[in-house]
Amino acid sequence: MAVSVAPRGTLVRNDALQRVLAFGALIVLFVVFSLASPNFLQFNNIVGILLATAVNGVLALGVTFVIITGGIDLSIGTVMTLAAVVTGVVITRWNLPVPLGVLVGLLAGAAAGLVNGLIIAKLKIPPFIATLGMLNVAKGLALVISGLTPIYFNNAPAFNTIAMGSVTGAIIPGFNIPNAVLLFFLAAIIASLILTKTVLGRYTFALGSNEEAARLSGVNVNAWKIAVYTLTGLFSGLAGVIIASRLNSAQPALGQGYELDAIAAAVIGGTSLSGGEGSILGTVIGAFIISTLTNGLRILSVPQEWQTVVTGAIVVVAVYLDIVRRRRG
Amino acid sequence: MDNVVVLMEGITKSFPGVQALSEGYFELRSGEVHALLGENGAGKSTLMKVLTGIYPKDSGRILYKGQAVEIPTPKAAQDLGISIIHQELNLMPHLTVAQNIFIGREPRSGLRFVLDEQQINEQTRQLFDMMHLQLDPRDKVGDLTVAKQQMVEIAKALSFNSEVLIMDEPTAPLTETEIEDLFRIIRQLREKGVAIVYISHRLEEIKQIADRVTVMRDGRYINTVGTRDVTIQQIISMMVGRTIYETAPEVPETADHETVLEVKHLNRGRSIKDVSFELKRGEILGVAGLMGAGRTEVARAIFGADPIDSGEIIVAGKKAPIKSPQDAVKHGIGYLSEDRKRFGAALGLDVETNIALSAFQKFLRFLGWVDSGKTRTTADHFVKALAIKTPSVRQKVRNLSGGNQQKVIIGKWLTANTDILIFDEPTRGIDVGAKSEIYKLLNELSSQGKSIIMISSELPEILRMSHRVLVMCEGRVTGELPIAEATQERIMHLATQRESYL
Ligand SMILES: Nc1ncnc2c1ncn2[C@@H]1O[C@H](COP(=O)(O)OP(=O)(O)OP(=O)(O)O)[C@@H](O)[C@H]1O
Numbered sequence: 136m137a138v139s140v141a142p143r144g145t146l147v148r149n150d151a152l153q154r155v156l157a158f159g160a161l162i163v164l165f166v167v168f169s170l171a172s173p174n175f176l177q178f179n180n181i182v183g184i185l186l187a188t189a190v191n192g193v194l195a196l197g198v199t200f201v202i203i204t205g206g207i208d209l210s211i212g213t214v215m216t217l218a219a220v221v222t223g224v225v226i227t228r229w230n231l232p233v234p235l236g237v238l239v240g241l242l243a244g245a246a247a248g249l250v251n252g253l254i255i256a257k258l259k260i261p262p263f264i265a266t267l268g269m270l271n272v273a274k275g276l277a278l279v280i281s282g283l284t285p286i287y288f289n290n291a292p293a294f295n296t297i298a299m300g301s302v303t304g305a306i307i308p309g310f311n312i313p314n315a316v317l318l319f320f321l322a323a324i325i326a327s328l329i330l331t332k333t334v335l336g337r338y339t340f341a342l343g344s345n346e347e348a349a350r351l352s353g354v355n356v357n358a359w360k361i362a363v364y365t366l367t368g369l370f371s372g373l374a375g376v377i378i379a380s381r382l383n384s385a386q387p388a389l390g391q392g393y394e395l396d397a398i399a400a401a402v403i404g405g406t407s408l409s410g411g412e413g414s415i416l417g418t419v420i421g422a423f424i425i426s427t428l429t430n431g432l433r434i435l436s437v438p439q440e441w442q443t444v445v446t447g448a449i450v451v452v453a454v455y456l457d458i459v460r461r462r463r464g
Numbered sequence: 465m466d467n468v469v470v471l472m473e474g475i476t477k478s479f480p481g482v483q484a485l486s487e488g489y490f491e492l493r494s495g496e497v498h499a500l501l502g503e504n505g506a507g508k509s510t511l512m513k514v515l516t517g518i519y520p521k522d523s524g525r526i527l528y529k530g531q532a533v534e535i536p537t538p539k540a541a542q543d544l545g546i547s548i549i550h551q552e553l554n555l556m557p558h559l560t561v562a563q564n565i566f567i568g569r570e571p572r573s574g575l576r577f578v579l580d581e582q583q584i585n586e587q588t589r590q591l592f593d594m595m596h597l598q599l600d601p602r603d604k605v606g607d608l609t610v611a612k613q614q615m616v617e618i619a620k621a622l623s624f625n626s627e628v629l630i631m632d633e634p635t636a637p638l639t640e641t642e643i644e645d646l647f648r649i650i651r652q653l654r655e656k657g658v659a660i661v662y663i664s665h666r667l668e669e670i671k672q673i674a675d676r677v678t679v680m681r682d683g684r685y686i687n688t689v690g691t692r693d694v695t696i697q698q699i700i701s702m703m704v705g706r707t708i709y710e711t712a713p714e715v716p717e718t719a720d721h722e723t724v725l726e727v728k729h730l731n732r733g734r735s736i737k738d739v740s741f742e743l744k745r746g747e748i749l750g751v752a753g754l755m756g757a758g759r760t761e762v763a764r765a766i767f768g769a770d771p772i773d774s775g776e777i778i779v780a781g782k783k784a785p786i787k788s789p790q791d792a793v794k795h796g797i798g799y800l801s802e803d804r805k806r807f808g809a810a811l812g813l814d815v816e817t818n819i820a821l822s823a824f825q826k827f828l829r830f831l832g833w834v835d836s837g838k839t840r841t842t843a844d845h846f847v848k849a850l851a852i853k854t855p856s857v858r859q860k861v862r863n864l865s866g867g868n869q870q871k872v873i874i875g876k877w878l879t880a881n882t883d884i885l886i887f888d889e890p891t892r893g894i895d896v897g898a899k900s901e902i903y904k905l906l907n908e909l910s911s912q913g914k915s916i917i918m919i920s921s922e923l924p925e926i927l928r929m930s931h932r933v934l935v936m937c938e939g940r941v942t943g944e945l946p947i948a949e950a951t952q953e954r955i956m957h958l959a960t961q962r963e964s965y966l
C-alpha cells in the first residue's frame with residue numbers, strides 16, 4: 136500500500152528537544168565513564184577529549200550549514216587534508232611565513248567548497264554526487280601535491296603552537312588548554328552568529344525549508360547555495376590547519392572517514408537531514424558525544440574495531456530519534 | 465485610457481505537450497479590482513506567472529505604464545512594483561511568520577550582513593494590526609493552519625506596497641470572516657490606487673469585489689466586461705462556451721438504511737472533544753463549521769492519519785482499530801485531503817501512477833509485477849470520466865492546473881473503490897463546470913450505495929449536496945440537522961456556539 140499522510144501540525148518540532156536529549160546523553164556518558172575508570176576524569180584525559188573534539192568539531196560546524204540547506208558535503212574530510220598539505224607546501228617547501236601558509240590553507244578549503252557549490256547550484260548535480268566527486272579529487276590532489284609523503288613542519292616551530300600552544304596556560308599557569316580547543320570554541324561562536332544573526336544564516340534555513348518559496352520570493356538561491364558550500368569549505372580549511380599544526384605534519388593519506396564523524400555530530404545534535412532545522416550548539420554537543428564515547432571506550436580498553444561499531448550504532452539511533460520526534464503530534 | 469498600468473498583448477506560452485497560452489491579453493488599470501476568470505486550466509495562473517517573471521513568455525509583449533518591459537525573474541517583477549500571491553502556498557515552514565514575510569529583503573542592522581530581527585517583527589506586527597490579524601510574528605509558519613498560512617501570504621504580498629497586486633485564488637482556504645477582512649483590505653488598497661488582479665472560482669465573490677472581469681478560455685482571451693454590466697450566468701457562459709443548467713438533485717431517503725460507520729466519543733487533545741455520529745449507507749453527510757472547528761481533525765483521526773486519545777470507530781457493525789491510513793483503506797475508508805499539495809497527490813509522479821496509487825495491489829500480477837496495461841486503461845478511464853485536462857496520463861501532476869490536480873485525487877480514490885469516502889473541501893479551487901461534474905459524481909456515488917462524508921466551508925455547497933448536516937464548533941459536534949430543516953442561519957448559529965459563550 137502506498138498511502139501516506141503526514142501528521143498535521145508536526146511539520147516543525149523544535150530541535151531544542153534533541154539538543155536537550157543530546158546534552159543529557161553527554162552527561163550520562165561522563166558519569167558512566169568516570170564511574171567505570173578513575174582515569175577518565177583526569178585533567179589530561181579531559182584535555183585529550185577536548186583536543187580530539189576540536190578537529191572533528193570544526194568540520195561538523197561547517198557541515199551543519201549544508202545539512203540545514205537540505206544538502207550534504209562528503210568532501211569535508213579530504214578537503215581538510217588538502218588544506219593541510221597546501222599549508223605544508225607553502226610553509227616548508229616554499230619557506231614562506233606561517234600566517235601566509237595558514238591563509239592559503241583556509242583559501243584552499245574555501246576554493247574546494249566554492250567548486251562544490253558551483254557544481255551543485257549551476258550544473259544541478261545532487262550534492263551527494265558532487266561532493267563524493269570532490270572527496271576523491273581532493274584526496275588525489277593532496278597526494279599529488281605532497282608527493283605521497285607526509286610534510287613535516289620542523290623548519291617552522293611557530294606553526295605547532297597554533298594548535299598546541301596554550302593561551303590560557305600563559306594567563307593562568309598550569310591551566311593548559313590547547314589553542315586548538317579555543318579555536319574550536321571561537322569558530323563555534325562565529326558559526327552560531329552567522330547562522331542566527333546574518334542573512335547567510337537566514338537563507339541557509341530558507342533553502343532547507345522550501346527552496347522554491349525562497350526563489351519565488353526573489354532570493355538568489357543559487358548564489359546563496361554557493362556561499363554556503365564555500366563557507367563549509369572554509370571550515371574544512373580551518374580544520375586542516377588545526378590538524379596539521381596539532382600533528383606538526385600534513386599527512387596526505389589521512390582524512391577520509393572524518394566526514395562521517397562530522398555529519399554524525401551534526402545529526403546527533405539535532406540537525407535534520409531533511410533540512411530546515413539545526414543549531415551550532417547542538418553540533419558542538421554532538422561532537423563532544425562522539426569524542427567522549429571514543430575516549431571512554433578506549434580507556435575501558437574496548438578494541439578500536441568495536442569503537443567504530445558503537446559510534447555507527449549511535450548515529451543510527453540519533454537519526455531514529457529525529458524521525459520519532461518528528462512523527463509525534 | 466491613461467491609467468492603464470499593465471498591458472499584456474499576444475502572449476503565448478507552451479509547455480511540452482501543452483499550449484497553455486495561445487492569445488493572452490490583459491489590460492489592468494490602476495485603482496481597479498480586476499477579476500480574471502476561466503475554467504481549470506484556462507491559463508490564468510500561467511498568464512500571471514508570465515507577468516511576475518516566473519515563466520518566460522514565448523512571444524508577445526508587456527507594457528508597464530506604457531513602457532515595454534522584460535520581466536525575467538521574480539525579483540524584476542518586485543522591483544517594478546508587481547507582487548503576487550500564488551495559488552499554492554509558498555512558505556518556509558521552519559521559519560517564523562515575520563521571517564517569511566521579509567525573506568529576500570530583510571532589514572539589516574548596522575553591519576551589512578546582520579539581520580535586524582526586532583525590526584522584522586515590529587514591521588510585521590504593524591502589518592497585522594492594519595489587517596486586523598491576530599497572529600504572533602514569531603510563530604513558526606509550519607505550526608499554523610492552512611487559513612492562517614494563507615493570511616501570511618497575503619500579508620507578505622501587501623508588505624511590498626506594490627502598485628500591482630495579483631491574488632491567485634486567495635480565498636480558497638479562508639472562511640467568511642477572513643474573507644470579509646480580505647475584502648476590506650482590498651477596498652482600502654483600491655482607494656489608494658493599487659491595481660488588483662483577482663482570480664477566483666467563487667463567482668459570487670466577483671460580484672462583490674470586482675470592477676471589471678476578464679474571461680479566458682483554453683489559453684485565449686475571450687472578453688473584458690464591467691462587472692455591473694453582466695450577470696453571473698453570462699460570465700459562466702463566457703467561461704465554458706456553453707450554458708450549464710443545474711437542477712437540484714432529489715434527496716434520497718436514507719434514514720432507515722444500515723449504518724456503515726459509527727464514531728463514538730472520539731477525543732484527541734484539544735482539537736476533538738467527544739465527537740460521536742453515524743453514517744448511513746448511500747448517504748452524503750455534510751460537515752459544516754468554521755475554520756478550526758475540528759472537522760479536518762476528525763476526518764484525519766477516522767482515517768488513521770493522527771492518533772486518537774480515546775473513542776471508538778465502528779465500521780459495518782464491527783469495531784475497527786484504525787491506527788494508520790493503511791488500516792483505514794483496509795476497512796474501506798478513503799480520504800481526500802483539503803491540502804492536496806502536502807498530502808493528497810504525489811506531485812512529482814504522473815497522472816497514471818497517482819490514480820493507481822492507493823489501490824496498487826489491484827494492478828499487481830505474479831511477483832509484484834505491475835500490470836501497466838491495466839493501470840493505463842484505468843487512468844484513461846478516469847481522465848475521461850472526470851474530464852481531467854492533461855495532454856496524457858504520463859504528465860506529471862505538478863504540471864496540471866490546481867483544479868485538475870484535485871480531480872486526479874478524486875480519481876485515485878475512485879480506483880481504490882472504498883465504500884466510505886471522506887471528501888475534505890472537494891471543490892476548493894475548482895471551476896463551475898468541474899464543480900457541477902463533481903457534484904454529479906458525488907450524487908452518483910451515493911446512489912451506488914457509497915457513503916460520503918463531505919466537509920465544506922461553503923454553506924451553499926453543504927445545503928445543496930448533503931442529505932444530513934453535522935455542525936461542529938471548537939472540536940465538538942454542536943448540532944445535527946436533516947437537510948429539510950437546514951438553513952444558512954441555523955447552521956451558522958450552531959457553528960458559532962462557542963464554549964466560552966455557554
Ligand atoms: N509547469 C507546467 N508544465 C506543463 N504544463 C503546465 C505547467 N503549468 C501549467 N501547465 C498547463 O497549462 C495549462 C494552464 O494552466 P494554468 O495553471 O494556467 O490554469 P488555471 O487557469 O490557473 O487553472 P486553475 O483554475 O485550475 O488554477 C494547463 O493545461 C496546465 O496543465
Ligand SMILES: [Mg+2]
Nearest residue numbers: 509551865866
Ligand atoms: Mg490557477
